[in-house]
Amino acid sequence: MAVTIKDVAKLANVAPSTVSRVIANNPRISEKTKQKVREAMDQLGYHPNFIARSLANQSTRVLGLVLPGSASTFSQNPFFPTVLRGLSEGAHEKQYALQMTTGQSEEEIFEGVVQMVQGGRVDGIILLYSKVEDKVMNYLKARSFPFVVVGKPYKYSEEITHVDNDNFRAAKEVTNYLLGLGHECIGFIGGNLNLVVTVERLLGYEKALRDAGHDLKDEYIIHEEFLREGGREAINELMQLGHPPTALVVADDLMALGVLNTLDEMDISVPEDISIISFNNVLLAEMSRPPLTSVDINIFNLGNEAAKSLIQKLENPNDPIKRIIIPHEIVKRASCSKREVDHKEETEA
Amino acid sequence: MAVTIKDVAKLANVAPSTVSRVIANNPRISEKTKQKVREAMDQLGYHPNFIARSLANQSTRVLGLVLPGSASTFSQNPFFPTVLRGLSEGAHEKQYALQMTTGQSEEEIFEGVVQMVQGGRVDGIILLYSKVEDKVMNYLKARSFPFVVVGKPYKYSEEITHVDNDNFRAAKEVTNYLLGLGHECIGFIGGNLNLVVTVERLLGYEKALRDAGHDLKDEYIIHEEFLREGGREAINELMQLGHPPTALVVADDLMALGVLNTLDEMDISVPEDISIISFNNVLLAEMSRPPLTSVDINIFNLGNEAAKSLIQKLENPNDPIKRIIIPHEIVKRASCSKREVDHKEETEA
DNA sequence: GTGAAAGCGCTAACAG
């Protein structure tokens, strides 16, 4: 059995409660006994037992993470290792530990969350995705269990602390950027429409086009999973069109990579024939050919702020609801170029 | 305050211990009282408190995960989301939860592990990397705290349960595959030599060449971080050689992607001018151009077996040490082709 | 400034 507070107390000739106070650095303990106790702790190699402490305190100093269902390819996205690092650093700074749950089905995930929450395993929860009509979120909200979401909650977003990018604005910006390059036919390839982020990016794209006085063409908008095959089919359909787009807004780097390949197979070159801009700016964005112009959404900070704000909330229960917007930035690489007005149109003009 | 075992006991008119037994599904309780108790639990919405249970049992049913330092780009590898899924499923099946730690420096990671271990937060640990001379591993081993490693331990590999691929053999196989395609000048681009996996793959490569009667050329072997820039420099050096390789074994898909790009910039085509084979077969391997021939190491299973074997070990403390080898498989795509014997050599022969 | 004692919620002998 490990060394306990009692062992320390005995060695230091004090009561267990005194040792406890020394651990908490209670100011009412004299420096002298503190010294004595600390020596005893060192000598015995004492480490406080978190479990016991949690039970006594009714608080675990553990944050629960909910990852999206493993079914979705989304979960294979290099996005996650990076949020995790951000989360981890944010949590460690304040001496919180991280526990995670995920599952194959929605039901499994939900069960996992219930275990964490009702089982008292965690003090708060961080949702690493935001879906339309999410059972988990509803549950947490109904119990008013402390949680924050990474992304924008589908509903009640003013009542839920969340950290997100302004995806709507970012999508508007990239679309405007493309418009500014002279493109008039701009397509959108998005991921799963159940994810709020997809919706936001789509809306931003549409807004930019409308503001610029362009019609929205349904044929230009394609939704698929964040996947290669998705990208492939989508792009095929698009390019069959009478008037295929000359630029594409793609909701995710990984998907853009798929698009890039299909285009290459079809002998369409980027950016000469078609420009592409995507989101997230993960490592592979700079490793693709051509390197992708991509919106850096600051994934690390997304995680980091999520951890911090949850902790803040835990230590300050009646803090107001917060919406934290992490800035984004378009990282220009080589996948976009000015629209070359083609011969036919030129003569028409 | 949440509903406790006592509340249930009161409502069901039994002793708390009886309720506890019902939870554990103790066979010595009559079906009748079990029914009664269960009803009371439902009625009150009772959920056992894991913390209290952990304290009483001296066991948390939590597995601790140690991720590699966030400093390394390795940690951005899409490898991780996939192991995590495997781990998670393995753990959930047996009702274990997952807690994770990581850090920026080796020291920080070490501290995190100590917290988990000495703080009694976890029952066992899974190391998600294997480094040469790892402080964490030494610590765990010295304390004989239950742990398994994903990868091959640098030392004492017969004394440590681990789940790994046979990377040595896999590397031999890919090298032989390349030899079989007629390549005689085969280079190796590896990652950080502190990682055991890099070493193993390098050794396998060397062995294959030696077995085939080829000399090892130091200039053909390059080590860099698993990174784009790494790939770029490495490939530049290689291709400057008088007799540049006609095939490359690359230790990681992500790195191979970088290599592919640099080659493209240099107007060297794959696989016509040079063949490339890499490891891991993550999603992007099939999305690169050309799609990469890559060794599928079955990442999901790596994680899954790791979780299972740790749990097995926890529930069966004097189980023997195990070495679990996850099978690999070369997935042939389009980055390798037969060596085209060039004109000059042909006339020379 | 420090000690004694109760209790966090659950489990596990030991009785009966």
Place this chain on the structure above:
DNA sequence: CTGTTAGCGCTTTCAC
């Protein structure tokens, strides 16, 4: 088959 009791290791009143 079920109840009683004593902890698990720590925190926290309440005394002194």
